[in-house]
Amino acid sequence: MIRSWNIRGLNGFSKQRAVRNWISDSSLGLISLLETKVEQSHLQSMVSFVCPLWQFLSNMIDSIACRVLVCWDSSLYSVHSLHCSLQEITCRVTHVSEGFSFWITFVNGSNDPRNRCNLWDFLRDQSAVFGSKGLPWLVLGDFNAILGASDRVGGDPAWYGYMDDFGQCIHDAELIGVPFTGLRYTWHNSQQGDGFILRKLDWVFASLSWFLDRPSIVSEFRPRDVSDHSSIVIRFGPRRGKVPSPFKFLNFWADHANFRDIVQAVWDEPIVGNPMFRLMQKLGLVKRKLKALHIRVSSHISSRDLLAAHSQPQIAEASRYFSGHISPDMISPLTAPITDDEIRIALFSIPDDKASGPDGFTSLFFKRAWDIIGTDFRDAVRHFFATNEMPRCVNATRIALVPKVESPSRMTDFRPISCCNVLYKCISTVIVNRFKVVLPDIIGVSQSAFVLGRRISDNILLTQELLRNYHLGGPSPRFALKVDIRKAFDTVSWEFILLGLRTVGFPERMVRWIMTCISTPYFSVALNGELHDFFRSSLSHASFGF
Secondary structure, eight states, X not given: OEEEEEOSOOOSHHHHHHHHHHHHHHTOSEEEEEEEEEOHHHHHHHHHHHSTTOEEEEOGXXXXXXXXXXXXXXXXXXXXXXXXXXXXXXXXXXXXXXXOEEEEEEEEOOSSHHHHHHHHHHHHHHHHHHHHHTOOEEEEEEOSOOSSGGGEESSOOOOOGGGHHHHHHHHHTTOEEOOEEEOSOOEEOSOOGGGOOEEOOEEEEEOHHHHHHXXXXXXXXXXXXXXXXXXXXXXXXXXXOOOOXXXXXXXXXXXXXXXXXXXXXXXXXXXXXXXXXHHHHHHHHHHHHHHHHHHHOOOOOOOOSOOOOOOHHHHHHHGGGOOOOOOHHHHHHHTSOOOHHHHHHHHHTSOTTSOOOTTOOOHHHHHHTHHHHHHHHHHHHHXXXXXXXXXXXXXXXXXXXXXXXSSOOSGGGEEEEEEEOHHHHHHHHHHHHHHHHHHHHHSOTTOOSSSTTOOTHHHHHHHHHHHTTTTXXXXXXXXXXXXXXXXXXXXXEHHHXXXXXXXXXXXXXXXXXHHHHHHSOEEEEEETTEEEEEEEOOSSEEEOOO
C-alpha cells in the first residue's frame, strides 16, 4: 500500500504528529508528502520524528524548501531515484518480499500554468521510455490541474486555453486513470457561502503495463483533515497470473510476405464435414499458424423448437398495431436463393478495423484471402440459409464493457458492446439487406428513424413546432407527456418479435432465419483481456442493450 498527501506545510508539531499517526495506523511502507515547506536544516530531524528508521528522498536540490518528500521502510521497499525536479520525483521501487519492481512518479504541480508545461513535457518523455520497455509506471499526486469542467465547483467558471494541457498530456503519455473511491473533489478552499470552491487536483494514473500486471489496483481519497487536500491511498491488489490470451487477428499480418502462403497451405488440407464445419476447422488451423508467425515476427447447437406457429386469432389481434403489410410480389425475393454477390457485398461492407468476435478474426483477413477462402466462406453462409443451423462457434459473442462513468462500481455503470464473429455478421447482414427493402412499406411515416431516407431530426423539429407557445391559454385544457420507453427497447420478447414479423407478412422461412440469429447466441464477458465462460441468452427475451 502506498499513500501520498499534500500536507501544505509540515513544520508544525501538530501536523507532524498527524502524519506519524497516519503512517502507523495504516501500516504503510512507502509515502510521499507534498508541499512540506521544510528547510534542509530541519529535514532530517523531521523525518526521524515522523517515520523513525525510514529512509527518504527529497527534491531539496531544486527547491528552496522541500516540495516533494518520499519516505520508505527499507525492510519492505527498495527505492532508487531516477529523476528529480521542482515538480516531481521519479523512482524505481522494488517490493522486497515479492520481488515486484515498478516505476513511480510523485507529482506536485506548480501553481503557474507556464511552469506546469515542464511537467507535462517530462511525463510525455518518460512515457516514451517506459512504454517502449513495457515497464509498469504509476503517476500520482497533486497536479494542480483539472481534466474537465465537472472537476470543479464554484470559483471562476471560465475555461482557459492552458487548461487543456493537462488532458492532452495524459492522452499523449497514454496514462489511464486508476479507479477510485472516496471524495471526488480533493481540494477545498476552506470557505463557505459565495466563496466556496472545490477542485479535483489530486490524481492517480497508471500505464497499460501496470493494469496488465495488477488489474485490481484501486485508489481512495480520504476525507480532509489537517490539510486542505485529501490524502491518497493506493492498494495494489494481487498480481495477475499467467493466463492464455485469446487470439486476435492483427490486420498488419495481412501485409506479411508469408500471409497468403499460410492461408493457402491450410486451405489445401482436406477436411470432411458440412460447409460451416469445414470453414471453422480451417480457421482454427490458420489461427495456430498465425500465432506461430506472431511469435517469430513481431458444440454444435441444434435448432430449438421455439418457433411454433401462432394461432390466427393472435395474429388478427396483433394486426391492430401494424398498419403496413408486405406486398405479395415481395415475398418471393425475401427467400430467394442466396447469391455470390450478396455474400460478397455483405462481407466487404464490414469495416476492416471492426472489433473481432471470440474467434479473433477481423473482416480484413477474409477480404485479403478471398480468392483462397471465398468458396468455403460462401458455402458456409449458404449452409445456414439451407438448414437454419447456427453452431455455437459461429454465434458466440464477446461482450466488451465500456465504462460510462469515471469509477464504475456496478454493471449499470458499463455500456456493453457485442463483438460478433465475421461469419455471423455476414449472415445477419445478408438478412438485413433483404429485410430493409420492405421496411418503408410496412413502417408508418410517423417513424422517422432506422429507415433509409428518413431522419430522426424531423420529429425533433416537429415536436418543437407543436410545443411553441404551448403554455399560452387556449380554448381547452391540454398537457404534454414525455415518456421514457428505454426499457421497452432494451428487452423485447422473442414471442412478440415472432408475432410482429408474421403479422406484417414475412414468410415463415425468413422468420426462422431471424429467430435463429437472435435466440441461439452464447455470450462471454471480456474482462482485462480474458474471456470468462460462456452463457446462453434468455429463453424468452432478446436483449438489444448489447
